[in-house]
């Protein structure tokens with residue numbers, strides 16, 4: 001029997017809940033002083049504490065707690081005033097203690113949610129926990145090594161309600177959460193480095209039903225694309241299994257990059273399997289209201305609010321606003337220019353043009369020019385001291401990593417507009433003398449040759465003369481009788 005999957009899939013609703021793991025931007029690990037650093041040599045950032053050696057005790061990292069609270073505020077959560085730590089017991093080679101320190105019974109944030117274009121996706125809670133180490137499989141030598149650099153790195157796990165109904169909604173949700181965490185300074189959001197990873201809980205139910213189907217978890221999705229592929233593949237697989245008369249069991253699956261499919265890993269553990277119990281090595285944490293409030297106030301303006309301001313106050317189009325907001329450093333740069341007195345329209349045109357064109361995908365997303373210099377160039381241009389093209393060129397040169405100061409760039413490239421009538425007259429004269437044929441056609445009424453003359457003159461003048469002044473001089477000499485030579 002041939003099954004037409006399209007028809008069947010339409011009769012089912014996909015239900016998705018997510019667990020987003022976001023490593024925090026602290027300098028050190030959650031319970032010891034080792035650096036929280038990506039890209040070090042294997043087992044460079046370890047100590048007896050994060051290696052789980054006997055005789056060591058955890059000491060809680062205050063910065064991690066603060067970032068978790070900020071993450072909670074960025075996502076509209078309530079902060080738990082009395083929070084505590086628990087041990088999640090399981091055996092794995094990258095977990096030297098045999099348990100992970102996490103928060104099972106009193107997570108640091110509860111509630112909250114995110115609007116994804118008209119649909120509100122609720123969070124269940126956010127808890128703080130330590131990351132595990134990493135296994136490195138070396139096929140060449142047929143060995144597996146353990147790297148504990150990541151062991152003990154602080155992360156928050158953002159757990160949603162099963163509120164999403166498609167892969168698109170899941171992706172939209174993760175995009176919003178990721179951006180909010182980046183703006184709040186909580187996580188750098190680099191999925192390709194595993195610093196933000198997603199587990200998806202996926203089930204299907206007959207359309208119109210309100211009873212969820214069997215939930216299947218797909219672990220460790222590290223790109224938007226993989227999240228979408230995994231959800232789509234799983235929904236289809238589950239529908240097919242059910243339609244063929246099979247049954248689903250609760251299990252954990254992994255996503256296979258090469259094929260876009262998922263494969264069974266193990267039966268889903270329940271809370272009982274992990275034997276959660278309080279970690280008495282770490283005192284419970286009482287958070288004072290003033291302390292929490294100070295952290296709320298320290299939060300920078302979030303993307304949603306910036307977007308409303310850009311569109312409402314600065315008259316930006318939605319698509320421009322989204323472009324500017326996609327990178328926090330770009331949004332900050334634009335805001336600073338406006339703060340320094342630039343007209344929002346001029347600031348936008350600089351940012352959308354020379355800044356975004358030259359920023360590239362560099363990890364260290366430095367915008368090499370300062371907002372102060374960018375505003376200074378706008379003022380010079382408005383005052384007729386520098387031409388519009390040279391203004392853009394100057395920004396481009398600095399953005400592409402020149403070492404010179406703005407003044408030096410302007411000086412070296414002769415970018416200032418100078419009032420030098422003799423120079424102007426001689427350049428124009430030279431161009432006219434060198435192009436007798438063009439002069440003839442201009443005199444015969446071919447107006448468009450004029451642009452050619454402008455271009456030729458600018459090859460020498462390089463914007464150092466106001467376009468209007470150049471035009472006037474060109475016309476004067478072109479229209480002058482030969483006797484005036």
Ligand SMILES: [Zn+2]
Nearest residue numbers: 032034047050
């Ligand atoms: Zn350590």
